[in-house]
Structure formats: structure tokens, C-alpha cells
Amino acid sequence: MVNEFPQALSIAGSDSGGGAGMQADLKTMQMRHVFATTVLVAITAQNTLGVQDSMPLPPAMIDAQFASLNDDLQIRACKTGMLADVPTVECVVANLQKYDFGPVIVDPVMIAKGGAPLLADDAIEIVKKRLLPLATLITPNLPEAERLTGMQVESKEEMVTVGHRLQDLGAKNVLVKGGHFDQSGLAQDFVLLDNDESFWMTSPRFDTIRTHGTGDTISACITAELAKGVPLETAIRTGKAYVTATIRDGIEVGHGHGPLNHWAL
Numbered sequence: 001m002v003n004e005f006p007q008a009l010s011i012a013g014s015d016s017g018g019g020a021g022m023q024a025d026l027k028t029m030q031m032r033h034v035f036a037t038t039v040l041v042a043i044t045a046q047n048t049l050g051v052q053d054s055m056p057l058p059p060a061m062i063d064a065q066f067a068s069l070n071d072d073l074q075i076r077a078c079k080t081g082m083l084a085d086v087p088t089v090e091c092v093v094a095n096l097q098k099y100d101f102g103p104v105i106v107d108p109v110m111i112a113k114g115g116a117p118l119l120a121d122d123a124i125e126i127v128k129k130r131l132l133p134l135a136t137l138i139t140p141n142l143p144e145a146e147r148l149t150g151m152q153v154e155s156k157e158e159m160v161t162v163g164h165r166l167q168d169l170g171a172k173n174v175l176v177k178g179g180h181f182d183q184s185g186l187a188q189d190f191v192l193l194d195n196d197e198s199f200w201m202t203s204p205r206f207d208t209i210r211t212h213g214t215g216d217t218i219s220a221c222i223t224a225e226l227a228k229g230v231p232l233e234t235a236i237r238t239g240k241a242y243v244t245a246t247i248r249d250g251i252e253v254g255h256g257h258g259p260l261n262h263w264a265l
């Protein structure tokens, strides 16, 4: 097989404000020197103040995008983001079962920072039962981890327990993001690998509201690194370092939860 330039895929919704969703994925993958491809599943009218409107795309159009990519490109890793509703989740699951786009990183996006739902309540069960077992790595924030497992997470010990519960649900590797766990001035994430090894990733917690798109950015960075052939643990550590830099070197855009600085290194 020809050794083509590394290519990765973002399966996600569009954030018109450019800070999260597919736009954050594209910016991140570009910065990691990986050729980014996309399957757009939903459109949001969104800015740093919130989500004003959203619309899923018809499953036939999602199928068509997957088929186009499969016919031509050599995608080595993919990630999912906003998956909107039941028909969209079912469609994405069917396509991930049909085509091999390498390791699957599942960012189980549920609610935007401003509180708008990005996944219908009745779709959560399908994510749990059908998408999680396909995941090479799942990257929930704490509210998402709680929703998927039904357990409350309020301590580091419970972050470890929830990681194991998510593995029991079928995800091979788990990154429990601690951005919503504000303790001791640190941003602490827990990683559980399929060989039973685990570790914490800790960075300073920056006192800023410019954190729109952090979840997309870390998962897109990990996906890009995997597309280059980097081992999973290294890819996850690189994701943490990159997202930390994008928050640390913040830029002023918008009047609410501002976006990250994807140029940061």
C-alpha cells in the first residue's frame, strides 16, 4: 500500500462560531500536520454566547459522505463529536461498522458549555450500547461520564471508578477529563488503558472562561497523533499538552465562552 500523507477524520457537527465542533477538529488536526477530512452530521447556529439553533443532516447524506471518503482516502484514525439524535447515532454506528477508518475516538458530546443539548436524551442509550463498544478510546467530561454510567463523580477516587465502569461498558481505553472538577487549582485527567495501566495527567488550571472547544481539541489532537502512527499513551499525553497550551495562550474572540488559541504550541 502506498504510504500516503497521514489523514484523519472528524465526524461531528459544525459550530458556526468556529470554536468547537468540526471547526475545532479541523484547526487542531491542521496544527498537528495531519490532513483532516470530515463527515458533517449536524449544523449549529452558535457563537461564544451559546447555541441559537441546530439541525441534524439526513442520514442518506451522512452515508454519502462516508462512502466518498472510503472510495478515495486512506484515513488512519477517526473521532466522533456531536451526534445530535437517534437516527444520526445509528447511521454513524452503521458506517463505522462498514468501513475501517482506523482507531475510533469517541468524544460523547452531550451538552455545550452554555447548557444547550447537543445529543437527544433518547440517543444516550444508543451511544452507550452501540457506539461505546466500537471505541478505541472514549473521552468523556465528568457530566458525560456520570450520564453514561449513572454514578456521581465528585472525587479523584470516583474518577478512577467511573473509568473502570466505562471500560465495562465496552470502551477499550478511557480518558476521564477533569475540566469540570475544580479542586486545588489543577486540571486533572485520569487515563485507563486496556492493558490495565492507568495514570493521571495534571496541568495548572487557568482562571479563564475562554475554554470553548477544549473537549473537541484534546480528542482531535489525540486522533491526529494516532493517524501519524504515534502510540496511544503518547498521543493522549500530547493531547493534554496541546489543549493546555491553547487555554494558557488565550485569544480574545467573542463576548462569552471564548475559543482556544489553536496556534499555541
Ligand SMILES: Nc1ncnc2c1ncn2[C@@H]1O[C@H](COP(=O)(O)OP(=O)(O)O)[C@@H](O)[C@H]1O
Binding pocket: 140, 141, 142, 177, 178, 179, 180, 187, 188, 189, 203, 204, 205, 206, 207, 208, 211, 213, 214, 215, 216, 218, 240, 243, 244, 247
Ligand atoms: N480552566 C482550565 N485550565 C486548564 N485546563 C483545563 C481547563 N478547563 C479544562 N481543561 C482541560 O481541558 C480538557 C477538556 O476538559 P473538559 O472541560 O473536562 O472537557 P469538555 O470541554 O468536553 O467539557 C481536559 O484536559 C481538562 O483538564
Ligand SMILES: Cc1ncc(COP(=O)(O)OP(=O)(O)O)c(N)n1
Binding pocket: 012, 013, 014, 015, 020, 021, 022, 044, 046, 081, 082, 109, 111, 112, 113, 114, 118, 211, 212, 213, 214, 215, 216, 217, 257
Ligand atoms: C457543534 C458542536 N460540537 C461540540 C460542541 C462541544 O464541544 P466541547 O469541546 O465539549 O466544548 P464546549 O462546548 O463544552 O466548550 C459544541 N459546542 N458544538
